[in-house]
Amino acid sequence: MIEQREMMKVVEKLRGDAIVLPTMTGNGAWLDVTQNQDRDVSIGGAMGKASTFALGLAMAQPDTNIIVFDGDGSLEMNLGTLATIAGKKPKNLYHFVLENGVYGTTGGQPIPSAGELSFAGIAREAGYKAAYEFDDLEEFTLQADSILNEEGPVFVCIKIVPEVQNEPIGRRKRHPKARPTKDALVALRKEIGTS
Numbered sequence: 587m588i589e590q591r592e593m594m595k596v597v598e599k600l601r602g603d604a605i606v607l608p609t610m611t612g613n614g615a616w617l618d619v620t621q622n623q624d625r626d627v628s629i630g631g632a633m634g635k636a637s638t639f640a641l642g643l644a645m646a647q648p649d650t651n652i653i654v655f656d657g658d659g660s661l662e663m664n665l666g667t668l669a670t671i672a673g674k675k676p677k678n679l680y681h682f683v684l685e686n687g688v689y690g691t692t693g694g695q696p697i698p699s700a701g702e703l704s705f706a707g708i709a710r711e712a713g714y715k716a717a718y719e720f721d722d723l724e725e726f727t728l729q730a731d732s733i734l735n736e737e738g739p740v741f742v743c744i745k746i747v748p749e750v751q752n753e754p755i756g757r758r759k760r761h762p763k764a765r766p767t768k769d770a771l772v773a774l775r776k777e778i779g780t781s
């Protein structure tokens with residue numbers, strides 16, 4: 587299994603001007619790693635919709651790479667997104683799923699069929715251009731650059747160490763770098779000239 591921050595550090599080095607959309611426990615992890623928060627859009631709460639949001643961005647900004655860090659429970663809740671993305675064929679979309687086998691954000695309940703299905707297999711058969719699965723950081727590090735230069739939509743499943751949040755939601759500490767999604771969108775719109 588891979589520590590999600592270690593994998594994210596590899597992506598951060600390679601992101602260039604990509605827009606990155608983390609969700610769920612990936613949100614805090616990515617905030618620890620990102621060096622360009624103005625080009626990050628954190629998706630919270632809307633379970634399963636980070637990749638849908640990412641598809642919209644990818645279609646609106648076809649010359650910009652879009653990287654989404656989806657949760658496995660979230661993806662299961664919106665599996666149809668794989669068909670939608672495959673059908674739209676965004677060349678600039680890199681869909682990562684952080685497979686930890688649990689709903690980490692809500693206390694670590696196991697997701698349906700944890701460890702018994704292949705997310706990469708489902709994405710491949712749905713029609714993604716390519717689909718990968720990694721359980722080893724070194725292997726991912728070796729291939730990451732070439733994967734992020736492939737034509738999308740590309741799917742990358744990363745088997746990660748679960749990070750379970752046990753505090754009731756109201757008592758959780760906000761990440762010191764967290765800011766509202768709206769602020770990120772306003773900054774992005776200004777930058778890409780649609781405001």
Ligand SMILES: Cc1ncc(C[n+]2csc(CCOP(=O)(O)OP(=O)(O)O)c2C)c(N)n1
Nearest residue numbers: 610611631633657658659660688689690691
């Ligand atoms: C439709 C819906 N059902 C339930 C929730 C409550 N909920 C918020 S996060 C979460 C778990 C997310 O799990 P996963 O996508 O695997 O990411 P992880 O927290 O493990 O990083 C749940 C069940 C929600 N936000 N939306």
